[in-house]
Amino acid sequence: MKARQKRLAFVGLAIVGIGAASALAVTALKSNLSYFFSPSQVIANEAPPDHVFRLGGLVTKGTVQRQKDGLTVHFDVTDNAQTVKVAYTGILPDLFSEGTGVVAKGRLGSDRIFYADEVLAKHDEEYMPPEVASTLQTAHAQGVVESAAQASGATN
Template sequence: MKSRNKRFLLVAVGLLLLSLAAWLVLSAFQKNLVFFFTPTQILAGEAPQGHSFRVGGMVEKGSLQRQTDGVTVSFMVTDTAQRVTVHYRGMLPDLFKEGKGVVAQGKLSEGKVFVADEVLAKHDENYMPPEAAYALKKAEQTSTLQAKDGR
């Protein structure tokens, strides 16, 4: 085999291995990618059906309901414009309270009910996930504009 053919074969094998490595990295990244949606976006149909994502906002006051088994709860997450029911089975974080910020990760079931696998609560008085803070601010601005327009 000529040295030119050997060089070509080496470059081809190198490109093939590099392509395989890139495909594996992107595949793993895609499987672990989790998007964030607000209750308004979920009710508008923007959230994916059958795929895991995060919903965030405030836990609506008076919406927390605990089941008799002690580990199953349901509550409403609101962005001040819309609200979504969240069902969760497990231990809630110590800082989880009504009227406070929350982010839940899970899947949307039939009837626009969010079934959470994980619930995260804010960790101090000033913290809110940036996505949730932006969504609340945007929803508040929208409701203020609608009130001014008389809707």
């Protein structure tokens, strides 16, 4: 084999190696992605039914129910337009309470209950995750438009 052929073989192997490493990296990243969805998007079936995703919104007041085992908690998350039931087994963050912002990571069950693996609460009264704030603002704006449309329809 001549020196030129050896160089071409080396470059070819390097390209194949880089391609294989890139394919493995992309595959690993895809499996670890968890997109954010609001309760309205979950109700509209925009969330993947067989994939881990994050659900964010406000914990609905009066819905937190602790089971007798002491670790399982059921509560509702709302974006002021729609509500999704959440089940979580584990220790909740200290700042978790009704009426506060929350982001839960998990899967949607066939019974339309979101089974959370992880629950994160906001860390002070000023902060809210950007995704939660934008979905709450969108839901509020849609609610105002629908209320105005209903009011104008009622007067006509």
